[in-house]
Amino acid sequence: xxxxxxxxxxxxxxxxxxxxxxxxxxxxxxxxxxxxxxxxxxxxxxxxxxxxxxxxxxxxxxxxxxxxxxxxxxxxxxxxxxxxxxxxxxxxxxxxxxxxxxxxxxxxxxxxxxxxxxxxxxxxxxxxxxxxxxxxxxxxxxxxxxxxxxxxxxxxxxxxxxxxxxxxxxxxxxxxxxxxxxxxxxxxxxxxxxxxxxxxxxxxxxxxxxxxxxxxxx
Amino acid sequence: xxxxxxxxxxxxxxxxxxxxxxxxxxxxxxxxxxxxxxxxxxxxxxxxxxxxxxxxxxxxxxxxxxxxxxxxxxxxxxxxxxxxxxxxxxxxxxxxxxxxxxxxxxxxxxxxxxxxxxxxxxxxxxxxxxxxxxxxxxxxxxxxxxxxxxxxxxxxxxxxxxxxxxxxxxxxxxxxxxxxxxxxxxxxxxxxxxxxxxxxxxxxxxxxxxxxxxxxxxxxxxxxxxxxxxxxxxxxxxxxxxxxxxxxxxxxxxxxxxxxxxxxxxxxxxxxxxxxxxxxxxxxxxxxxxxxxxxxxxxxxxxxxxxxxxxxxxxxxxxxxxxxxxxxxxxxxxxxxxxxxxxxxxxxxxxxxxxxxxxxxxxxxxxxxxxxxxxxxxxxxxxxxxxxxxxxxxxxxxxxxxxxxxxxxxxxxxxxxxxxxxxx
Numbered sequence: 004x005x006x007x008x009x010x011x012x013x014x015x016x017x018x019x020x021x022x023x024x025x026x027x028x029x030x031x032x033x034x035x036x037x038x039x040x041x042x043x044x045x046x047x048x049x050x051x052x053x054x055x056x057x058x059x060x061x062x063x064x065x066x067x068x069x070x071x072x073x074x075x076x077x078x079x080x081x082x083x084x085x086x087x088x089x090x091x092x093x094x095x096x097x098x099x100x101x102x103x104x105x106x107x108x109x110x111x112x113x114x115x116x117x118x119x120x121x122x123x124x125x126x127x128x129x130x131x132x133x134x135x136x137x138x139x140x141x142x143x144x145x146x147x148x149x150x151x152x153x154x155x156x157x158x159x160x161x162x163x164x165x166x167x168x169x170x171x172x173x174x175x176x177x178x179x180x181x182x183x184x185x186x187x188x189x190x191x192x193x194x195x196x197x198x199x200x201x202x203x204x205x206x207x208x209x210x211x212x213x214x215x216x217x218x219x220x221x
Numbered sequence: 222x223x224x225x226x227x228x229x230x231x232x233x234x235x236x237x238x239x240x241x242x243x244x245x246x247x248x249x250x251x252x253x254x255x256x257x258x259x260x261x262x263x264x265x266x267x268x269x270x271x272x273x274x275x276x277x278x279x280x281x282x283x284x285x286x287x288x289x290x291x292x293x294x295x296x297x298x299x300x301x302x303x304x305x306x307x308x309x310x311x312x313x314x315x316x317x318x319x320x321x322x323x324x325x326x327x328x329x330x331x332x333x334x335x336x337x338x339x340x341x342x343x344x345x346x347x348x349x350x351x352x353x354x355x356x357x358x359x360x361x362x363x364x365x366x367x368x369x370x371x372x373x374x375x376x377x378x379x380x381x382x383x384x385x386x387x388x389x390x391x392x393x394x395x396x397x398x399x400x401x402x403x404x405x406x407x408x409x410x411x412x413x414x415x416x417x418x419x420x421x422x423x424x425x426x427x428x429x430x431x432x433x434x435x436x437x438x439x440x441x442x443x444x445x446x447x448x449x450x451x452x453x454x455x456x457x458x459x460x461x462x463x464x465x466x467x468x469x470x471x472x473x474x475x476x477x478x479x480x481x482x483x484x485x486x487x488x489x490x491x492x493x494x495x496x497x498x499x500x501x502x503x504x505x506x507x508x509x510x511x512x513x514x515x516x517x518x519x520x521x522x523x524x525x526x527x528x529x530x531x532x533x534x535x536x537x538x539x540x541x542x543x544x545x546x547x548x549x550x551x552x553x554x555x556x557x558x559x560x561x562x563x564x565x566x567x568x569x570x571x572x573x574x575x576x577x578x579x580x581x582x583x584x585x586x587x588x589x590x591x592x593x594x595x596x597x598x599x600x601x602x603x604x605x606x607x608x609x610x611x612x613x614x615x616x617x618x619x620x621x622x623x624x625x626x627x628x629x630x631x632x633x634x635x636x637x638x639x640x641x642x643x644x645x
Contacts, residue, residue, distance in 0.1 A: 031388035056488025056518040125524035192589040199593030214468030
C-alpha cells in the first residue's frame with residue numbers, strides 16, 4: 004500500500020521529471036517523438052478528466068439545488084444552461100454528434116449571443132474595480148503610496164492625448180518609467196520566478212517535496 | 222539602320238574605353254562603377270564550398286557554406302543544386318541573394334565570430350525529384366553544387382560537395398542554458414546537503430506567517446477557508462506550487478477541524494487537488510472529515526470561473542481567501558470582490574502583470590518566487606529550507622553577474638560577453 008501511495012508516485016515523478024529535462028537538450032528525432040508521445044498521453048488523460056470535471060460541476064450544483072442552499076436558483080440555471088447547450092451540441096445543426104462541430108446553428112448562436120456577451124460584461128466590470136482599487140492605493144498616506152500616486156498620474160497623463168498637449172514631459176517620463184524602473188522590477192521578478200521554478204522542480208524530481216502526496220512527512 | 226548600329230557601337234565602346242583608361246592609371250574598374258564591373262567580370266561560382274549535417278537538429282537537413290564574394294553584383298543569385306548521385310541529375314532547391322544568408326545571421330547554428338559575416342549559408346531540407354519534393358533522408362549521401370546567376374547569365378559551379386544528414390544527440394546552442402541549470406541545481410542541492418548538517422537561517426515571509434492567522438481566524442469564526450487556483454493547468458509550475466501549498470493548508474484545516482473549499486478551473490487540477498487534500502486529511506488523522514465535493518471545478522472559462530468564485534465569496538462568506546497560481550485579468554475581479562466581504566486575503570502569483578492588483582486588494586501577497594518558496598517555508602523541514610537558501614544564493618550570483626555584465630558591456634571592454642547569454 005505504501006508502495007502505491009508513496010514510492011510509485013515518487014518514482015514516476017523522478018523518471019518523467021528527468022526525462023523532461025534531458026529531452027529538452029536532445030534534438031534527435033527519437034527524443035522528440037518520445038516527447039510528442041508524452042504530450043499525447045497528457046491530452047488523453049485530459050480528455051478523460053473532463054468527464055470528472057463535468058461530474059464535479061453537475062454534482063456541486065445538484066447538491067445545492069437538493070439542499071436548497073442560498074442561491075440554489077443559480078445552480079438550477081447552470082444545470083438548465085448545460086442541458087440546453089448539450090442538446091444543441093449533440094444535434095450539431097443536423098449533422099449529429101460524430102461530425103465536426105458546425106459553424107452555424109443553435110450552439111454557435113447561444114455561444115455568440117449569450118456566453119460571449121456575458122464574458123464581456125464580466126470583463127467590463129474590471130474597469131470599475133480598477134477605479135476602486137486605484138482609489139484605495141493612491142491615497143497618499145505613506146511616502147511609498149505618495150510615490151506610487153505621482154508615478155501613476157504621470158503614466159496616465161503620458162498615455163492620453165491631453166498629456167502630450169500639456170507638456171512633452173509626460174510621454175517622455177511615461178516611457179522612462181515603463182522602460183527603466185518598471186522593466187527592471189519585472190525582470191527581477193522573472194529571474195526570481197525562474198530560480199523558484201528550478202528549485203521546486205528539483206524538490207519534486209528528487210522526492211524532497213512530497214506535499215502533493217499529502218502532508219510531506221517522510 | 223546603319224546609324225543605329227553606329228550608335229550601339231558607341232554605347233558599348235564608351236565603357237570599354239573608359240575601363241582601358243582606368244586600367245592604364247592602375248584603377249580597378251569594379252571600384253569605380255559596379256555596373257561596369259558587372260559588364261566586364263562575370264561572377265565566378267564559389268570554390269570553397271562546405272557541406273555538412275545541420276547541427277543541433279533532429280536530422281533531415283544539410284547545411285552548405287561558402288565565402289562571400291565582395292566583388293559580386295548585388296543582383297546576382299547563388300543557386301544551390303542537389304542530387305542523390307554525383308552524376309546528377311541536379312535540381313535547384315534554393316536561391317540565395319548575393320548579399321543575403323550570412324552565417325553571422327544564424328548564431329544558433331554557427332555561434333559568434335567576426336569572420337562569419339564573410340560567409341553565406343543555406344539549409345537544404347528537401348530534395349527535388351521528378352515526382353515532386355521529398356525530404357532529405359538521414360544517412361543517405363547527397364551531392365551539391367552552387368551556381369551563380371547574374372545579368373550575364375548562369376555559370377555552373379565546378380565543385381561538387383557531399384554530405385549526409387543525421388539527428389543530433391545534443392543541442393550545442395543550449396550549452397549556456399545547461400551550464401546555468403547545472404550551476405543553480407548544484408547550488409540548491411548543495412544547500413540541501415548543508416541543511417541536513419546544520420540549521421539555516423531563512424528570511425521571514427510575511428504572507429506565509431499570516432497563513433496560520435487566516436486559518437485560525439476561520440476556525441474561530443466557524444467559517445470555511447476558500448482556496449482558489451489560478452487559471453493554468455497542471456502542466457504549469459505555478460499550479461504545481463499552488464498544489465504544494467494546498468497540501469500544507471489542507472493539513473492544517475484538518476487539524477483545526479475547519480472547512481476547506483477548493484475551486485479549480487480545470488478537471489486535472491481538480492483531481493490532483495482532491496487527492497492532495499484527501500492525503501493531507503489522512504496524514505492529519507481526519508480521513509472522515511474529507512469531503513471530495515468540497516474540491517470542485519467552478520468553470521473552465523475565464524470569466525465564468527471569476528463569476529462562479531465571486532458568487533461563492535458573496536454567498537458563503539468564507540473567512541479566508543487563499544488565491545494561488547497564475548492569474549490573468551480575473552485577478553482583480555476575484556480579489557476586489559473578496560475584499561468587500563471582509564475576508565482575510567492571501568494571494569500568491571508569478572504573473573507580474575497581476576501582482577499590483579493583488580497587492581492593492583489583498584492583505585498579504587506572495588511575490589513571484591515566494592509562491593514557489595511557500596511550501597518549503599511552511600514545512601519547516603531542513604532539506605526544504607536548504608533549497609530556499611540555495612534559491613537565494615542563486616539570486617545573489619545572478620545579481621553579481623548582472624552588475625558585472627552591465628559594467629563590462631557598458632564599458633565595451635568585453636563585447637563578446639553578451640554572446641554567452643544569447644538564447645538559442
